[in-house]
Amino acid sequence: MYSSPADILAALNEYRSYIAAESRRALDIFVPFITNAQEPEEGDFEDDFDVEKQRMEVLKQLIGYDTVLDNDGITAPAELLERYDDLAPRLGLDGTFIIDADDERSRKQDEYFSAIEEALKLKCIEEVRGMIAIPEEFRSLAEHVDGLHGPGLEYWRSKFQYAAWWGLIEDCEMYSRRVKTPDELTQWLSMTDMGWTIGGGWELGEGPDAILFAVYCRRPEDDGWGWRYVLSREYGEELFETIPEVLVWNAHFREHDLSKIPEFGEDDMWCLMF
Known part of the structure; x- marks a missing residue:
């Protein structure tokens, strides 16, 4: 039994919508920690340590697709949430990926x-x-x-x-x-x-x-x-x-149960990078 193109598109839209919403819920947990984590104590890192750049590096570790973030001028993690609906499909946050051209x-x-x-x-x-x-x-x-x-x-x-x-x-x-x-x-x-x-x-x-x-x-x-x-x-x-x-x-299948994510702290945020 095969499905019609309309059935496939409807199922795909539901799949993408559900996963995008779950990815957004996860980012709603992690992005505030990345954004608000205090700069490490003096001496913990090199003198030229750029904390704002490292916040973006942590975000890239979480979601991948760093070139999309760079090309779209995303310079702070909170900007991803502000533009989430537009960026989610291009960042694979809806469970799919698409070649741009x-x-x-x-x-x-x-x-x-x-x-x-x-x-x-x-x-x-x-x-x-x-x-x-x-x-x-x-x-x-x-x-x-x-x-x-x-x-x-x-x-x-x-x-x-x-x-x-x-x-x-x-x-x-x-x-x-x-x-x-x-x-x-x-x-x-x-x-x-x-x-x-x-x-x-x-x-x-x-x-x-x-x-x-x-x-x-x-x-x-x-x-x-x-x-x-x-x-x-x-x-x-x-x-x-x-x-x-x-x-x-x-x-x-193997989706992350967000209710079971342990409390995520600043040390965890920095450990994603180091």
Whole structure:
């Protein structure tokens, strides 16, 4: 079962809105500490220590995307909150990333889909070689974003979160390597133990203890082939029939429970940099 472009856009908007709101809640906790932390005692740092510059360095440690902040003239952490709605999508604070230039996006999308599709036809089983292709709903998703990295600020996300779709940040050789043979997929996925037949597929994204695959497969009781999305984890796997199902799951997968963040003090703020 595939989703319509309208269904995918609606699910993507909900995903982005939820994660952007959670990222804002996190920054509402951390930015005041960064802004109000007192300058270190004399002698604690070098004489030319620039405390205001270091506040921005700490912010960049938290969210990444430092060139966006620099290019937009953000010189103080509080300015990010003032311009949050505008900057959040460009800073990946909505769980996605987008390449700025439209012509660059188009070129990289063509490279990605061409490399993946060519490798799929080479590595799939003979039975599906004439029909396996990039799912249309995935192409619909790529019209709006160039990758999905899930919830959380970059500082924690890079350590604990997985990217559902690495997207358009690699080269053609790496794209081709992400395509797997059915035998390689069965090493990661247990769905064949339940009677599924795998025709081919590719690795969309990964991270600590999690890999998301797009799998061209057939149900035990069904003669028809179709794409599913399977998240492989150390203690099991999740199977999704559609892109919207993936987005609903990913919006909450390993999200940071802000109510459990311990009290964040000035020493913690400076430790992010040193």
